[in-house]
Amino acid sequence: MDVTPILDSLNDAQRQAVTSPAEPTLVIAGAGSGKTRVLVHRAAWLIDVEGVSPQGLLAVTFTNKAAAEMRHRIEALLNLPVQHLWIGTFHGLAHRMLRRHWREANLPQNFQIIDSDDQIRLIKRLFKNLEVDDSQFAPKEIQWFINAEKDEGRRPQHIDDGGDPNLRQKISLYASYEEVCQRGGLVDFAELLLRAHELLRDNAELLGHYRRRFKHLLVDEFQDTNAIQYAWLRLLAGADGVPFVVGDDDQSIYRWRGARVEHIHQFQRDFPGTRVVKLEQNYRSTATILNAANAVIANNASRLGKNLWTDGAEGEAIRVYSAYNERDESDFVIGRLRDWIDHGNLRADSAILYRSNAQSRVLEEGLINAGIPYRVYGGLRFFERMEIKDALAYLRLIANRDDDSSFERIVNKPTRGIGARTIDMMRSYARANACSLWRAAGAIASDDLNGRAANAVNAFMSLIERMARETDGLELQDKVDHVIHLSGLVDFFKKDKGEKGETRIENLGELVSAAKSFTPDPAEEMSPLDEFLSHAALEAGEGQADAWEDCVQLMTMHSAKGLEFPLVFICGMEDGLFPHQRSIADPNGLEEERRLCYVGITRAKEMLYITHAEQRRLHGMDNFSQPSRFIAEIPVEHIEEVRPRVQVTRPMHTSYSPRRKSAAASPGSEMGVRLGQRVRHKKFGDGVILNCEGQGAHARVEVNFETAGTKWLVLSYANLDLM
DNA sequence: TACTATTTAATTTTT
């Protein structure tokens, strides 16, 4: 066996990981250290060298994108299509198991997957049904509660209310939610995982089958596993399975949605004798960028400990720019982008990263004015668009008449005279008789409703029946096409004024194309329609399906994880924004913010700019803030402060501190005051400088006093003490 | 039922 192609391109640590014997292995892979490469080569090694059958391998990732990439690269490396290879997301694989064993999982064969938008609607409906006072609970809060409990693997009966009436009610809402889902054959994302876990846990035979089949479990982004995902893995591995997990404790940034870095420690306890391999050589960034990242993350107490290094170039110093406000910040970034582009670089090789999405606005305005094409990540994806979800709801109702979620969505869309009153009657009938809305509609239409309402309901029901009949046996795309037109959605959106309606109709057309290019997997025992609907729920599609265009990439640092760019800007590096106000007080929260910072810094390959604004408009209010503490954690020798006007860069002294950029541009600077400066006044007490104007004897400052409110004071009279 | 005024709250995101 020639192992050259598999091992040749690897460094020692990578090779050690890839050729690890059939024992539990934990690979701690720093940013840019070839994590995916190790996974891909491990798979190839197992199949090609160890003679493991491709069917004996299970590879799990968190995103569809990562799964697709892994499959692609394994195929390329082995130079043959790896069919029957189970590579997918946790949810995708759980879904696959549930479809195969729907009876054992106590699900209807045609169960539907609901996304978080469907979920929140369902919960709101539940509130109405149970007459829950929504001033007591926000539906969002209950959604969080349910998902968090499911992520931890808990059913309502597992939760101890500890005598807390508030908690007791949440638990009861969770229980009611479950009932509604079970009745409608609806499964939310967390439920996929939870059910898949219970399926294996409670079916010794099935568990035995999968344990025998999947000896080798490859796991990507292990630090992001939540409790139920980890439990599922452990169950599947059993005593003889060989888990091979890859992760980076320093890049764990999803604690808030249930991810637990602790699993990295737990893994070593659960699988005694685990081999640990650390990948610390980085192939992405310059030494300067790496050293900065290392220095920042070193401030975290709870780490396994690792230090990235490179044998590459030192690189340019990190440039820090202290902007007046967010406009100035944006201008600065755009100026540098212009230089970059003028030097013949690709726009797509640059990225602007920020902590929260709201920050993109000002940057976008600037980019539009400058005529620089850009792309913002995040936002609604294709299958999440309203019109698409409407069309899918019709299809889902055809597939499963008991899907209340879809029923309510489209029963009166387009409007067909089925108003809130009628729907209320259906709801209460459905509740009283523990049946679906569809059955309730049929029942009350023949008994309780007046003529007009009954007609409307009957017309709706026969429309759905007609759709089901007429599309029976049609090809998927013809089905979709037929339903879109019969439903009246196209006409409905035509009435929308402006471009909005047009776009929506275009999107509906796009849905037909999506159905056309969708190839059902014959191995799945599902109807093509069910499979398409599951696909739509599990893989929400791209944000923008636009053709490739060379443009600047704008995204949050969260969405930047896993990506890399030669030129990176991190904007809004201010205490309160990053680290975010809501995480600052909690040490765990702060450490997670710091890991996010580490992720942000390590996205940069060649050049990194960090900017912060002294004044920033947030929620319509002007705020003053200090530069992020994370900036001060970067050793000064790696930083160069960028000063505007005077085009001179000057290394900083002992620690980073913001300074006014030029005397002429900052009124009052000669008095030693600056925006955000804390001051004390004899009469008014303590306050913060909001504004200054004028020079010399005329210089005035606006001070927001804690007790006395906001006042303009002439500096030469006020006798302010700087604090 | 659709449009308009008012209120409210405001990280991060995948499946």
Next chain:
DNA sequence: TTAAATAGTA
């Protein structure tokens, strides 16, 4: 500020 959700009005 602004977007979304709710309440009120035509």
